Amino acid sequence: xxxxxxxxxxxxxxxxxxxxxxxxxxxxxxxxxxxxxxxxxxxxxxxxxxxxxxxxxxxxxxxxxxxxxxxxxxxxxxxxxxxxxxxxxxxxxxxxxxxxxxxxxxxxxxxxxxxxxxxxxxxxxxxxxxxxxxxxxxxxxxxxxxxxxxxxxxxxxxxxxxxxxxxxxxxxxxxxxxxxxxxxxxxxxxxxxxxxxxxxxxxxxxxxxxxxxxxxxxxxx
Numbered sequence: 001x002x003x004x005x006x007x008x009x010x011x012x013x014x015x016x017x018x019x020x021x022x023x024x025x026x027x028x029x030x031x032x033x034x035x036x037x038x039x040x041x042x043x044x045x046x047x048x049x050x051x052x053x054x055x056x057x058x059x060x061x062x063x064x065x066x067x068x069x070x071x072x073x074x075x076x077x078x079x080x081x082x083x084x085x086x087x088x089x090x091x092x093x094x095x096x097x098x099x100x101x102x103x104x105x106x107x108x109x110x111x112x113x114x115x116x117x118x119x120x121x122x123x124x125x126x127x128x129x130x131x132x133x134x135x136x137x138x139x140x141x142x143x144x145x146x147x148x149x150x151x152x153x154x155x156x157x158x159x160x161x162x163x164x165x166x167x168x169x170x171x172x173x174x175x176x177x178x179x180x181x182x183x184x185x186x187x188x189x190x191x192x193x194x195x196x197x198x199x200x201x202x203x204x205x206x207x208x209x210x211x212x213x214x215x216x217x218x219x220x221x
Contacts, residue, residue: 003173003180008092010037010175011069015096021176028170028182035173040069044076051125053208053215054156055080060120064148066110068126071097081121087113110144118150125158133168133184135196142200155218161209162187190214 006023013019014037025033047055055076063077063084070086074097077084087108088094097105122145129141145155166188173180188196194204201221208215 001178001180003171003183004088004090005092006173006175006178006180007069008088008090008094008096011040011090011096012092014038014041015099024174026172026174026179032174040072042072048210050158050208050210050213050215054123054125054158057154057156057207057217058121058123062117062119062150063121063123064117064119065123067124067128069093069096070123070125071100071102073123073125074100074102085117085119111141113144113148115148117148119148120150120153122149122153122155123157124155127158127160127185127187129155129157129159129193133186135166135186135188138186138188138196139199142197142202146200146202153219155216157214157216157218159190159193159214159216160187161212161214162189165189165192 010021010023013021023035023037025035058077058080061082063081065073065077065084065086067088069088074084074086083104085104085106086097086102087106087110089107089109091107094105094107129138149155166186168184168186170182170184172182197204197218198221202218203221205217205219206214207217
């Protein structure tokens with residue numbers, strides 16, 4: 001099974017049946033980490049300061065949120081923008097959002113996303129700006145994101161802190177004793193990300209940070 005479909009299965013089971021069968025992230029050396037499913041069903045009062053900083057910078061007319069089961073953000077986004085949409089590659093994750101009364105959601109891969117719409121804000125949280133497996137694919141993703149944005153626009157990201165310049169993880173997910181096919185996720189240090197963005201005539205600003213994450217704003221130079 002594809003990893004993101006298994007991820008969606010875990011999300012849907014919790015949403016529909018309140019099943020507490022935790023999902024595990026399985027690294028290449030078979031080290032395992034629990035990915036707490038209930039974390040994706042938090043309320044605003046449970047968000048940390050870096051997430052609240054992201055919301056404090058959302059105020060424009062249209063927003064596209066990309067991936068990572070972020071339906072728990074939708075009530076706050078609705079308060080701040082006139083129109084918002086969400087895409088995810090997991091059918092079950094989209095079904096969770098639809099059953100929670102959010103209709104402007106669709107199954108889509110951002111790398112192949114087709115639309116004539118332009119947005120004021122794009123949000124990519126929990127390292128989704130560098131979800132792809134090579135630096136080259138990160139460049140491709142940035143160009144696609146730029147094409148989706150209006151002239152007066154910005155991207156807001158929550159981005160992982162690392163010490164290495166970059167590294168690539170081979171990851172599987174396990175849920176209910178089913179292990180997914182592997183996928184690759186590149187992690188990029190903030191200075192390398194800044195250099196990559198500069199190549200596309202973009203600049204970043206650190207809005208907030210904690211021990212593990214940055215909240216970033218990305219705009220045109």
